[in-house]
Amino acid sequence: MDVTQSHEPVHQPVQAPVQEPLAHQQHQQHPIGLYVKVWIALFVLSTMSYLVDYYQFHGLLRWGLIIMLMLIKAGLIVAVFMHMAWERLALACAILLPPLCLLVLVALMAIEADQMLLTHGLFFR
Amino acid sequence: MSASWANPLSARRSAEAAAADRVVGRAVAAGAPAGWRGLIADWSSDRQAFKVSWGKAMMWIFLLSDTFVFSCFLTGYMTVRTGSAVPWPNASHVFSLNIGGTELPLLLIAIMTFVLITSSGTMAMGVNFAYRRDRVNAATMMILTAGLGETFVGMQAFEWTKLILEGVRPWGNPMGAAQFGSSFFMITGFHGLHVTIGVIYLLTVAVRLLRGRYEKTGNYQIVEIAGLYWHFVDLVWVFIFALFYLW
Numbered sequence: 001m002d003v004t005q006s007h008e009p010v011h012q013p014v015q016a017p018v019q020e021p022l023a024h025q026q027h028q029q030h031p032i033g034l035y036v037k038v039w040i041a042l043f044v045l046s047t048m049s050y051l052v053d054y055y056q057f058h059g060l061l062r063w064g065l066i067i068m069l070m071l072i073k074a075g076l077i078v079a080v081f082m083h084m085a086w087e088r089l090a091l092a093c094a095i096l097l098p099p100l101c102l103l104v105l106v107a108l109m110a111i112e113a114d115q116m117l118l119t120h121g122l123f124f125r
Numbered sequence: 126m127s128a129s130w131a132n133p134l135s136a137r138r139s140a141e142a143a144a145a146d147r148v149v150g151r152a153v154a155a156g157a158p159a160g161w162r163g164l165i166a167d168w169s170s171d172r173q174a175f176k177v178s179w180g181k182a183m184m185w186i187f188l189l190s191d192t193f194v195f196s197c198f199l200t201g202y203m204t205v206r207t208g209s210a211v212p213w214p215n216a217s218h219v220f221s222l223n224i225g226g227t228e229l230p231l232l233l234i235a236i237m238t239f240v241l242i243t244s245s246g247t248m249a250m251g252v253n254f255a256y257r258r259d260r261v262n263a264a265t266m267m268i269l270t271a272g273l274g275e276t277f278v279g280m281q282a283f284e285w286t287k288l289i290l291e292g293v294r295p296w297g298n299p300m301g302a303a304q305f306g307s308s309f310f311m312i313t314g315f316h317g318l319h320v321t322i323g324v325i326y327l328l329t330v331a332v333r334l335l336r337g338r339y340e341k342t343g344n345y346q347i348v349e350i351a352g353l354y355w356h357f358v359d360l361v362w363v364f365i366f367a368l369f370y371l372w
Binding site for chain 1: 176196217248250352359366
């Protein structure tokens with residue numbers, strides 16, 4: 001994620017005042033300013049997706065904007081709020097890769113839905 | 126982790142026996158592991174894939190399973206919506222609010238979205254305070270987050286009431302395709318349940334924070350783990366908002 005690279009130097013884990021009990025656990029402490037920025041970004045992005053509906057965009061423009069804004073928002077939440085950008089790659093892969101299987105399910109069900117539409121058209125005229 | 130974990134059966138034996146087991150364990154690992162002992166040794170022997178606490182790893186794995194649950198709902202919704210020969214109700218009109226004679230499309234849903242995003246922001250602040258060991262501020266932020274979550278559930282109850290009064294049922298509605306009602310109640314109902322459970326979870330952790338339960342160990346990671354759950358609830362809403370309300 002771009003977020004990782006651009007903010008990397010700023011986010012060296014801050015030394016805790018008290019001894020950390022589990023030495024292998026890294027601290028997920030980042031400046032509050034970063035959270036505020038992401039918060040504002042999410043607000044702006046949500047407003048933009050609301051405006052997509054308000055101005056009644058249609059067709060590919062609408063779907064493209066909705067999907068794009070949705071993915072950016074999801075990415076910001078997972079990367080910054082859920083700290084996935086600073087987790088080790090092993091954890092990120094274990095959590096983020098399995099959901100890709102869902103694309104297969106979505107593809108199969110899209111074919112199935114077309115079939116359903118066809119039969120509905122044939123029998124419920 | 127202690128070495129005796131390499132072989133659970135040796136846990137109660139003396140240190141010498143455990144040390145001997147370790148030697149045996151090493152020999153087994155080098156050669157061919159046999160039977161159940163081999164299986165247990167292979168799956169346990171002091172290996173750790175994720176360099177995080179077990180609580181955090183398990184929360185992530187739970188959230189992964191929950192991702193699949195919500196994805197199944199949304200995929201089912203996609204299927205019935207695409208497969209329906211009857212036109213789908215226009216969400217923009219169905220969820221509009223009439224304020225002062227003007228029809229404002231999706232207004233309530235937009236407010237709900239902002240409330241949930243704000244609660245995610247306050248939760249992130251809470252996690253930050255917890256790692257600074259500022260437990261009063263952390264608990265305050267968590268209670269604020271829970272309050273915003275409860276506001277969200279309240280608005281959802283209002284939305285459900287409005288739609289039920291307009292005649293939307295799981296088996297039909299006056300606006301169009303019958304599957305609209307079942308998809309709506311199923312998806313938003315399950316999400317609302319998650320928010321409600323999250324509110325209870327956050328309040329429980331906040332009360333424990335205030336009582337100083339985590340002072341002894343100085344380990345405040347529970348706040349981050351609760352935060353993971355809360356951010357996930359917000360994350361799911363991002364998808365529901367885009368795919369159900371805006372599509």
